[in-house]
Amino acid sequence: MNLEHTYASSFPELATPAVPEIPAATTVLWINEDLAAELELDATWLAGADGLRWLTGGDEKTTALAYSGHQFGHLSPVLGDGRAHLIGELPTSEKRVDIHLKGSGITPYSRPGSDGKAPLSAVWREAVIGEALHALGVPTSRALAVLETGETVRRRSPLPEPAGILVRVADSHLRVGTFQYAHMNVGSDQRIELAGYALSRHYPQVNPGDNPALILLRLVAEHQAHLVAQWMGLGFVHGVLNTDNVSISGQAIDFGPCAFIDGFSDEAVFSSIDRGGRYAYRNQPGITQWNLARFAESLLDLIDPEQPDRAVHLATDLLEHFEETYEDARTRVFAAKLGIAVEGAAGAPYERLVAFIDRTLDMLDEHTLDFTGFFRALTDTPDHLVELLPNSETLKSWLADLATLRQDTGTAPGRAEELMQGANPVYIPRNLHLEAALRAVESGDTAPILRLLGAVRQPFTRHSGLEDLETAPARSRFFTSFCGT
Known part of the structure; x- marks a missing residue:
C-alpha cells in the first residue's frame, strides 16, 4: 500500500526530510x-x-x-512541524489525504529543549474531539490510530505519564502559515504553483482562471466562514486560532486547548x-477574518504583481x-437548532430570525444556561424548558415568539x-467527563475514553446507560484546558 509524496516532491x-x-x-x-473503511484500508x-x-x-x-x-497576533517567521x-499522501477513490504523525520525535523545526513527544492523554483527546466534530457534521481532521510508545513524558505535573503518537488524517496540512512562510522564503513562480496545487x-471543481491566488483566497474565506459558523452553533471554542492552525482545506485542525461550552x-x-x-467564543469569527487578512497579505504580489494597489483593493x-x-451561515446553523426553516424566512421574517438568534444567546448568557442541554431540551421536551428558569416571563415570552416565528416562516x-x-x-465531549477519562488513560484504563x-x-x-454523559458535572465552569499534542 504505497503512499505518494506530491507535495514534498x-x-x-x-x-524537510525528517x-x-x-x-x-x-x-x-x-x-x-470507520475511517479506515472510508480510506479503503483493512x-x-x-x-x-x-x-x-x-x-x-x-x-x-x-x-x-x-x-x-x-501566534496571539505576533509573527513567528519559522514554526514548522516540531x-x-x-508520512505521505494516500490517494483514494474519493480524494487524496495526508497521513501524518504527532508526537513522533524531534525535527529540524523543534523548539530548543523539546523532546518531540506527546502525552498519550493528549493523543486520545485529539482523537475524541476529531471524531465528535466529524459526527456533528463539521469538516475536520481525524485520528486513524492511537499508538502507545512505551515511553513516558512530563507535561501537566512533575509525575511522568505515558507517551503516545497520533496518526492523523487530513485533506492536507496546507495552512495559512504555509503561505506566509512561502511568501518569505520561496520565489513567486513556485508560490503560484503552490496556489494552483492547493486549488x-x-x-478541483473550480476553474482557477488567470488569477489562482485570488480564487484561492475567496474559496478559503468562504470555507472558513462556514466552518466557524458551525463551531459557534455547537458552542465549540478552538482555543488557538493562530494562522498556523487555519487550514486551506477548510477543515478544523489541531485540537490542543479546545473545549465545548457547558x-x-x-x-x-x-x-x-x-x-x-x-x-474566546465570541471572537472566533473576527479573528478568523483577521487571519484571512494575513493570508491575503501573503498573496498580494501574486494577485497583481504589476499593480500593488489593485491587489490590495481586490x-x-x-x-x-x-x-x-x-x-448567513450562522443564521442557517441556528435556525436549524431553533426548528425554523430558513428558506421560508425571506425579507422581514429573516431579519426577525437574526434578532431572535441574538436574543436567544443573550438569554443563555444572562442565565448561564447549558448550551447543548438547552437546545436538546427544546428538541425533546420544549415544555420542560420552563424548569430551567422557573417563573421566568422571559422564557415564556421567548417560547411564544419562537412559535410565532415558526408560523410566519411556514415551518410545520x-x-x-x-x-x-x-x-x-x-x-x-463534556469537558470534565473527557478530562476524567483522560486521567484514567494515564493509569492504563481505556474503558472510560472508549465509552x-x-x-x-x-x-x-x-x-440507555449513558445518561451521565448528557449533562455537565457541577464544577464544569472551572474547567481550564492545556496544550497537549
Whole structure:
C-alpha cells in the first residue's frame, strides 16, 4: 500500500526530510475502523505488525512541514512541524489525504529543549474531539490510530505519564502559515504553483482562471466562514486560532486547548495561555477574518504583481464579504437548532430570525444556561424548558415568539422537529467527563475514553446507560484546558 509524496516532491523548500522516532515498544491501542473503511484500508491489517510499520512511516520518505504563523497576533517567521511528521499522501477513490504523525520525535523545526513527544492523554483527546466534530457534521481532521510508545513524558505535573503518537488524517496540512512562510522564503513562480496545487487538491471543481491566488483566497474565506459558523452553533471554542492552525482545506485542525461550552458565556475561553481572551467564543469569527487578512497579505504580489494597489483593493473587497458569508451561515446553523426553516424566512421574517438568534444567546448568557442541554431540551421536551428558569416571563415570552416565528416562516411541526433532531446533539465531549477519562488513560484504563468515544460518535441518538454523559458535572465552569499534542 504505497503512499505518494506530491507535495514534498513539488515543494522541497516547504517539506524537510525528517525521520520519526518510533520506539521499539510502540503498540497500536486503537484503530478508527470507520475511517479506515472510508480510506479503503483493512483495519485488522493496520492493527498488526505490518500495519504499524506502515502507519509510522516504514520505508517512506517522511518529512517535517515548514510554515510560519501569527501566534496571539505576533509573527513567528519559522514554526514548522516540531513534533510531527508527514508520512505521505494516500490517494483514494474519493480524494487524496495526508497521513501524518504527532508526537513522533524531534525535527529540524523543534523548539530548543523539546523532546518531540506527546502525552498519550493528549493523543486520545485529539482523537475524541476529531471524531465528535466529524459526527456533528463539521469538516475536520481525524485520528486513524492511537499508538502507545512505551515511553513516558512530563507535561501537566512533575509525575511522568505515558507517551503516545497520533496518526492523523487530513485533506492536507496546507495552512495559512504555509503561505506566509512561502511568501518569505520561496520565489513567486513556485508560490503560484503552490496556489494552483492547493486549488487542484481541495477545490478541483473550480476553474482557477488567470488569477489562482485570488480564487484561492475567496474559496478559503468562504470555507472558513462556514466552518466557524458551525463551531459557534455547537458552542465549540478552538482555543488557538493562530494562522498556523487555519487550514486551506477548510477543515478544523489541531485540537490542543479546545473545549465545548457547558454553561453558556459569550466570552468563554478555556486555554490556560489565552489570558486576554483573544480566542474566546465570541471572537472566533473576527479573528478568523483577521487571519484571512494575513493570508491575503501573503498573496498580494501574486494577485497583481504589476499593480500593488489593485491587489490590495481586490483582496480587501473579497474579505469584506467574509462577514456577510459568515452571518448567513450562522443564521442557517441556528435556525436549524431553533426548528425554523430558513428558506421560508425571506425579507422581514429573516431579519426577525437574526434578532431572535441574538436574543436567544443573550438569554443563555444572562442565565448561564447549558448550551447543548438547552437546545436538546427544546428538541425533546420544549415544555420542560420552563424548569430551567422557573417563573421566568422571559422564557415564556421567548417560547411564544419562537412559535410565532415558526408560523410566519411556514415551518410545520414535523419540519421543525426534523431540523432540530439533526442539529442539537445529545452528546458532546463534556469537558470534565473527557478530562476524567483522560486521567484514567494515564493509569492504563481505556474503558472510560472508549465509552465516551462511542457516545460522541453517535451524538444525536440517546443510548440507555449513558445518561451521565448528557449533562455537565457541577464544577464544569472551572474547567481550564492545556496544550497537549
